[in-house]
Amino acid sequence: MSASRKIAFIGLGIMGSPMAANLVKAGHDVTGFNLTQPPIDALVAAGGKGASSIADAVKNAEIVITMVPADPQVEQVILGEDGVLANVAEGTLVIDMSSITPQTSIKVEAAAKPKGIRTLDAPVSGGEAGAIEAVLSIMVGGDTADFAEAKPILDALGTTVIHVGPAGAGQTVKAANQLIVAVNIQVLAEAVVFLENAGVDLPAALDVLGGGLAGSTVLNRKKANMIDRQFAPGFRIDLHHKDMGIVTDAARAVGAALPVGAVVAQLVASARANGDGSLDHSALLRGVERLSGREVK
């Protein structure tokens, strides 16, 4: 176990709440702030402290962790007038665990550095279950020394905590993760419709496919959703749509071709346009069914 640190945690949503609670459990002194009060109360009940504003939350913090929905919230919460950078002491380490564009993470670092504030981008994968069970994968971008300081803290939140490069690199790897996941789901969906149309025993087929080179975590975890047409999230298509926007923009910015990624981004957008935004991303199957002329309920 690492030494106890004074941590401000901004953003107690579906992900942030269990993460903050896990930091309390790990022995840290955690002060939480959120736009609504109930999650703050819950954190206090779990042994943390509550704050009435960002300024209040961060005033004595050694470490600030932010976990908010998207780029605009990061801009507001970290860079805004009453935000983190305007209120923390020099030397503070700000770890943004939101999933946003690499460009914004780089902008955060650029704004923080002249003030002597250190920053890391540390987006996660693993979803709500991973947050609760503290088994997240955490991809960290930033300076090596800052990563070394953050590592013991992040170890209380996940099982895989890896330094992948300079500022923005965490977001880049998260974006790559979402790219691979979306495409692996899409091709599995194409295979499922093909197998069914051809009259194959689908569960048997997916078993044999999973045992060979076609095997994947997506196949293991999502095949039941597909076989049973049960698409309770899990990870919502709306969120994956946001992420496909991030990865296509980021790839464009660095001159990397995404011929397949771009097609799948369209198919994720199509799923959303068809009202499937709040379903699990395995519901990309429904899009393949529509394209194949099946009635989709």
Add this chain to the structure above:
Amino acid sequence: MSASRKIAFIGLGIMGSPMAANLVKAGHDVTGFNLTQPPIDALVAAGGKGASSIADAVKNAEIVITMVPADPQVEQVILGEDGVLANVAEGTLVIDMSSITPQTSIKVEAAAKPKGIRTLDAPVSGGEAGAIEAVLSIMVGGDTADFAEAKPILDALGTTVIHVGPAGAGQTVKAANQLIVAVNIQVLAEAVVFLENAGVDLPAALDVLGGGLAGSTVLNRKKANMIDRQFAPGFRIDLHHKDMGIVTDAARAVGAALPVGAVVAQLVASARANGDGSLDHSALLRGVERLSGREVK
């Protein structure tokens, strides 16, 4: 171990030779035929028998196994004038383990049935290494009773032997396997170029990606090829090109949409057109690099 059977094995190539040898090892009475003599001699040295023609090979066989490159060879070897169906006794079980179109497997069954000859399509995945080590995945289409008879024999060749449906179903699942593998490789390649262009530590990134929902057998087995740009096969792009033709045709025949599969089929064809046909299929990375403006040696 299963009871010893009289097996004719037609097609002693890179895959067929070690498979026939494994059947000998399992105690079967195996007679091999091939268009060239050396593999026949090797089989004899391994304890099998040699034949001078298909007719000669199958004359006393209870089971005939065929393992040839593509549809035209299956048409010739099984359906041709001097082929298997023209020479085997009624009741023989013919197991075609070639990777071909489901349509041809269905045609083979249709030709065999009126003569009282039983057929299974049983394509494999796992490559030369899988054949040698007898750890192939084998997807079997055909009648349940015929599968039950074949199962103990096929267990000598692979670790996963699954009945997936009627005639052609084995080929359909193999086609789905190749579809998923090609797309999983392609998106991994897109991710690799994206990560590198963005300045991320690639091996670290692939480690963290492999641990989450983006993980796959393709990522595990092919990431070293991609990191090191070492594309010794493995499974050749030329063969995967053939297979993408099979899956796009078969999906078209059953009205299943392959929006991503069709794009990847073009990219596999492009790799071949660029002279990468004899490289491992992980060399799809070279195509993404070309699209991204990198010099590819």
Add this chain to the structure above:
Amino acid sequence: MSASRKIAFIGLGIMGSPMAANLVKAGHDVTGFNLTQPPIDALVAAGGKGASSIADAVKNAEIVITMVPADPQVEQVILGEDGVLANVAEGTLVIDMSSITPQTSIKVEAAAKPKGIRTLDAPVSGGEAGAIEAVLSIMVGGDTADFAEAKPILDALGTTVIHVGPAGAGQTVKAANQLIVAVNIQVLAEAVVFLENAGVDLPAALDVLGGGLAGSTVLNRKKANMIDRQFAPGFRIDLHHKDMGIVTDAARAVGAALPVGAVVAQLVASARANGDGSLDHSALLRGVERLSGREVK
């Protein structure tokens, strides 16, 4: 006007009937054969002659024209036991005007040449209206001298009769035509949904688009269909689906990449799977609407 020739015309369908009638009008001695009698009677009423079989139709012919639905019919009508090649005299010129794969046209030439029979492939574009009004575009593959002989005859059927290369070249150009048309329709459909979703005045927008570099024959002829959602054919999606199969196969055979063509082939197939096969190909708009989450009636 050209000299009168003895012409056998095999295949009096929607296209063949008006074409044969136009040859009669141009002063030729035309003997028609069809699998059903009524079109033969109609040709006789128009001044032609009827035949009771292919053999009967071609027995005195200097020129044989065939116009049938697809590759299998060409194989049967020209190459079959009782087909054209088995019955015509040495030196006869056989002009196949069906739209088929280049490979089959090359096969026809290869079968004819040893018998001293000359062949041309001469597929058309322009549809039923073009056939009736004799304003077809005709793309001809084969020997230059044979084209020179056929030209005055074909001039009675179309306004653009062009020699584009050796055997199969006519089919290749027809395939390219269908490729371009399908993609031009698809992108117009994408633009229409985009413009409508953005609240733009669609007819005004299409007018201005038609006047610039985005202008095309597809835009001119199909914009009314799209604005009014009237998809009476015209050229049916079922037929375009056949043609996309031809062009993707032919491009694969010659190592040409069709990244966009392959995607559009999937979308044409999807339209068909959704029950739009008998609508005009401008109904690709309905597929874009489905992908965009609109209800399509």
Add this chain to the structure above:
Amino acid sequence: MSASRKIAFIGLGIMGSPMAANLVKAGHDVTGFNLTQPPIDALVAAGGKGASSIADAVKNAEIVITMVPADPQVEQVILGEDGVLANVAEGTLVIDMSSITPQTSIKVEAAAKPKGIRTLDAPVSGGEAGAIEAVLSIMVGGDTADFAEAKPILDALGTTVIHVGPAGAGQTVKAANQLIVAVNIQVLAEAVVFLENAGVDLPAALDVLGGGLAGSTVLNRKKANMIDRQFAPGFRIDLHHKDMGIVTDAARAVGAALPVGAVVAQLVASARANGDGSLDHSALLRGVERLSGREVK
């Protein structure tokens, strides 16, 4: 000819310079401003006036026309501290003829309206030649009354001046134009490589294709570039890359699917990544050649 108006023209680049000169020729009182002096001097030589700043240019203007490269310049020139909105009188009509995102045009209108300043978005197509010869197509978004006032002025710049909807609609139609043009070029390029690989006489084939349903302005104007591999711009791939970013973003914002547009956006980006950014957009042919394994010089 319309009544003479006092016009400020901001942005005297390749497009803006001849446009401003054409307004002078049409009898208007034109004051130009540009970041560099030579184009201002040229405008003065042509009978216009020069200004030393945006404020100086617009101080007596009834109409302000802006023609700058992209969104950031529009934000600066129109919305910036020393920009147009900060300096014009109430009631002025600001016509932004730059090609930018619809979102920015809507933002410009939203900023102008409270100040009583009227705005139109009026992007053009037709390129430098169209600007010089005053034959541009101009797509106008904004209020009907403002369009009516602008129409006689814009008629001095183009031959097709059409009101297509509210603020942003001009940009939307321009985006649709660029979408269609890029895809029509791409499919023509795919057809060219296919035809050449198949051994067809390319100029003859393109002639016949141009005469039928595959005909398009792109085919007419770009076929010589493709046949001769001469890619002097014309319209540069770098600019089309910018435009594909606009259209994919704008379509995403309104929930319109661009399955083919998204693939072509990747191929345009790929052309740029391969160093073809300063070539004419018909150089998309080089990308198809690369995918097809040809050496491209």
